[in-house]
Amino acid sequence: xxxxxxxxxxxxxxxxxxxxxxxxxxxxxxxxxxxxxxxxxxxxxxxxxxxxxxxxxxxxxxxxxxxxxxxxxxxxxxxxxxxxxxxxxxxxxxxxxxxxxxxxxxxxxxxxxxxxxxxxxxxxxxxxxxxxxxxxxxxxxxxxxxxxxxxxxxxxxxxxxxxxxxxxxxxxxxxxxxxxxxxxxxxxxxxxxxxxxxxxxxxxxxxxxxxxxxxxxxxxxxxxxxxxxxxxxxxxxxxxxxxxxxxxxxxxxxxxxxxxxxxxxxxxxxxxxxxxxxxxxxxxxxxxxxxx
Amino acid sequence: xxxxxxxxxxxxxxxxxxxxxxxxxxxxxxxxxxxxxxxxxxxxxxxxxxxxxxxxxxxxxxxxxxxxxxxxxxxxxxxxxxxxxxxxxxxxxxxxxxxxxxxxxxxxxxxxxxxxxxxxxxxxxxxxxxxxxxxxxxxxxxxxxxxxxxxxxxxxxxxxxxxxxxxxxxxxxxxxxxxxxxxxxxxxxxxxxxxxxxxxxxxxxxxxxxxxxxxxxxxxxxxxxxxxxxxxxxxxxxxxxxxxxxxxxxxxxxxxxxxxxxxxxxxxxxxxxxxxxxxxxxxxxxxxxxxxxxxxxxxxxxxxxxxxxxxxxxxxxxxxxxxxxxxxxxxxxxxxxx
Numbered sequence: 277x278x279x280x281x282x283x284x285x286x287x288x289x290x291x292x293x294x295x296x297x298x299x300x301x302x303x304x305x306x307x308x309x310x311x312x313x314x315x316x317x318x319x320x321x322x323x324x325x326x327x328x329x330x331x332x333x334x335x336x337x338x339x340x341x342x343x344x345x346x347x348x349x350x351x352x353x354x355x356x357x358x359x360x361x362x363x364x365x366x367x368x369x370x371x372x373x374x375x376x377x378x379x380x381x382x383x384x385x386x387x388x389x390x391x392x393x394x395x396x397x398x399x400x401x402x403x404x405x406x407x408x409x410x411x412x413x414x415x416x417x418x419x420x421x422x423x424x425x426x427x428x429x430x431x432x433x434x435x436x437x438x439x440x441x442x443x444x445x446x447x448x449x450x451x452x453x454x455x456x457x458x459x460x461x462x463x464x465x466x467x468x469x470x471x472x473x474x475x476x477x478x479x480x481x482x483x484x485x486x487x488x489x490x491x492x493x494x495x496x497x498x499x500x501x502x503x504x505x506x507x508x509x510x511x512x513x514x515x516x517x518x519x520x521x522x523x524x525x526x527x528x529x530x531x532x533x534x535x536x537x538x539x540x541x542x543x544x545x546x547x548x549x550x551x552x553x554x555x556x557x558x559x560x561x562x563x564x565x566x567x568x
Numbered sequence: 569x570x571x572x573x574x575x576x577x578x579x580x581x582x583x584x585x586x587x588x589x590x591x592x593x594x595x596x597x598x599x600x601x602x603x604x605x606x607x608x609x610x611x612x613x614x615x616x617x618x619x620x621x622x623x624x625x626x627x628x629x630x631x632x633x634x635x636x637x638x639x640x641x642x643x644x645x646x647x648x649x650x651x652x653x654x655x656x657x658x659x660x661x662x663x664x665x666x667x668x669x670x671x672x673x674x675x676x677x678x679x680x681x682x683x684x685x686x687x688x689x690x691x692x693x694x695x696x697x698x699x700x701x702x703x704x705x706x707x708x709x710x711x712x713x714x715x716x717x718x719x720x721x722x723x724x725x726x727x728x729x730x731x732x733x734x735x736x737x738x739x740x741x742x743x744x745x746x747x748x749x750x751x752x753x754x755x756x757x758x759x760x761x762x763x764x765x766x767x768x769x770x771x772x773x774x775x776x777x778x779x780x781x782x783x784x785x786x787x788x789x790x791x792x793x794x795x796x797x798x799x800x801x802x803x804x805x806x807x808x809x810x811x812x813x814x815x816x817x818x819x820x821x822x823x824x825x826x827x828x829x830x831x832x833x834x835x836x837x838x839x840x841x842x843x844x845x846x847x848x849x850x851x852x853x854x855x856x857x858x859x860x861x862x863x864x865x866x867x868x869x870x871x872x873x874x875x876x877x878x879x880x881x882x883x884x885x886x887x888x889x890x891x892x893x894x895x896x897x898x899x900x901x902x903x904x905x906x
Contacts, residue, residue, distance in 0.1 A: 311700055319688040322729070398684050400649045403672035404701060564651045564665065 308404035312412035334421030356498035361437040368430025369517040370492035373456025375423030383414035384468035455541035456516035462548035472559030496530035515544040586622035593655035615641040617809035626783040630800035638809040639789040676751035680758030685730040692726040702749040716744040736767025756788040827859045829885040835878035
């Protein structure tokens, strides 16, 4: 008993004496992220040719996704009742949002490997938030390829799609990109948290993140209803683009959701972040109490 | 320093200069073993079982024991990587697992088999990252870097990508990286593993100087008993999570009830020498091996042998700690059985 109270006092005294290095936690995290991402960029630049080839390769491979859709449309006029520019709109939104998340948090699947080989411990003895260090781990600019490709398709879709643009619809486009990116980031973090429990779970995580983005490149009407329900409520991926895009394109909502659901994406993203944050903390705590 | 003194949790009776304090620290792991397709058996493993010790500022301590004894688990608790299951633990007055990042500024860690250096980048780039990540003031960073580069002989290596360094060079690089922010304590987990003799000597030499000049507290785990012999005034032996010995290196011999060996070369082949309490353990032509208690004087024994036998040459072999420790384990096991 005495011990607990004593250590409590010590702790308050300790924090009172001052975090000698000021700045908020978020600021610290961003700073650590920038420092480590910078090191990885410099590392990848030491192999310049390889870097250029992987950027081009990334652009090409992700571009093939869209080519698959183009091929489909060479045979049919619409997909689940959606025209080519409409599907391109979905595709561009999903690919760009995912690309943003993939660039910033996409390397979190190396966490399992770091835990297995013990190098995760090195991150834990550095004076920086662990999540920021893990997110920046293996930061790769080649992932810009995916974003570039998504943006190109999105721009083409915006130019050709048949929409009566209103202020709300215009506003929804950047909102979808940001919220969508954040939702995917949260999925990456949650997936990483899961790796604390099952250290080879990276593939499970990839099924949800990479699998998710491929899914969202097609209209919801081509999938079974129960499947769409699962995606919407279990993993709130539908809020990345399906629901808000249905508003923009004046299409019936998947699952007959109410009209205002289109504007829920930021809220859904915030909830996802909170849940992912909790999962991460729980995961990290379990690592620090069980070890490897 | 002020931190430790004002810390109200420092016990009145305890050494006020204690820098590292462990009091009944435990670490219990839940191990799940697959016993069937989905069935799993849960078992608790005590990796560290109620360990208590204190290390004053500026001491160099060796922490040894066989694989799986709980050495690394202890180091991981001291650095805040793992949270203890029980007991009380303080480093510089800080509870490591609660204030991991705050502690990180005051400790340096070198894991012998993992590196904190950036594989594809020149060595200097890793140091620049430390400079910024630890927010080391510019002047101090430059001063520390210059000193470490000189002492660890790194000047020719600063522009070399880490992947091109030899194991010994990389280890020196890692040690420098762990010391740029002037840590008060340095933990070394197997710092000489896999190094050649010259690299080992260099690392040891450096650690000695660091301890003498800066008063840095050093805690090192090792398999190499020479590390301990040459560096540490104090040894802790751990096995099965328990502290089996804590004291000066010399005392380990007494505890282990060890023997020294006198090797004598006689002029010709003779029957086994008889000079109690020494006993002959081996005869090979004119050469004989005599074991005698480590506490006995070798000089007396040598004089007696020289007086009674035609002695040509001799040498005395000190017991190696490995044997001593093995003996200690054996005794412990015997006691446990009876």
